[in-house]
Amino acid sequence: MLELFTAPTPNGWKISIALEELGLPYQLHVLQLLKGEQKAPEYLKINPNGRIPALVDHDEGGRAIFESGAILMHLAEKTGKLLPQDAEGRSRAIQWLFWQVGGLGPMQGQANVFFRYLPEKIPLAIERYQGETRRHYEVMNTRLGEAPYLAGDEYSIADIACFPWVFGHFWAGVPLDGFDHLLDWKARLEQRPAVLKGLSIPPLPDLSKLQKAGQELVRP
Known part of the structure; x- marks a missing residue:
């Protein structure tokens, strides 16, 4: 268990x-x-x-x-699932997993804090962490222009690690405009039943309304 x-x-x-x-x-x-x-x-x-x-x-x-x-x-x-069995694919998946936990997550997490939570707005900090978040999205977008998933042809824990952060881009105030490959990847993952189920555990009240409001907020 x-x-x-x-x-x-x-x-x-x-x-x-x-x-x-x-x-x-x-x-x-x-x-x-x-x-x-x-x-x-x-x-x-x-x-x-x-x-x-x-x-x-x-x-x-x-x-x-x-x-x-x-x-x-x-x-x-x-x-024995969600991680490529070949050495090269496994290595790529682990590299992107480490990239997320060491880069995308911390940078976007700080963007969330400075953009959403602090009562005093610090423009320099907001610009810094939103910019780094967007830079990480650019890195993902480039990779996903080369392959359908981060590790290559196979969906893996690397995609699972990155998806919730990209899904919540609006909470950090960072739009996905211009990231066509990233948007396509996001849309494909959102069609997976397990992804949708996982996002509801535990549930966040009115997530769809929150997402819509956030998207309006970051729309140019």
Whole structure:
């Protein structure tokens, strides 16, 4: 049995999407981040960093795994799916996975904070992190002009890692205008039932309305 500890954020949705794609049963634990449940002593035993997501794999002796990239790799290796079997494809998928956790996620996460959450707007910080987010989108767009998926011809954990961030581009105030290959990739992933199901676990109220409002906000 698997236990998923998560919340409705891009990093959380990575894992729920992967679990739905793989068809693995799991027990869901939704943490209330604003209440600080991710800092509770019992949770820190699972994830010492006090963040989400985290996974406990009872099929492997109750092994606790934290960090979304590590969880994605664990699930791919556990099932032999969502990670290319050839050395070159596997390497590409892992490189793009690391690129997301080390680049796209942190930059867009900071764009979210400075654009949405801070009561005092700091234009230089907003410009900096929105610009870096857009630069990362440009990198993805170029790659997706060469292949249908980030690792090549095969859908993988690299795509799953990046998708929730691109899906939430509006929350960072960064439009996708001009990124034709990225938009095509996004549209194809949004047609996957497991992706749609994963985005609803845990549910974020009025996500479609929020997305529409966000798109209006970033429209030129």
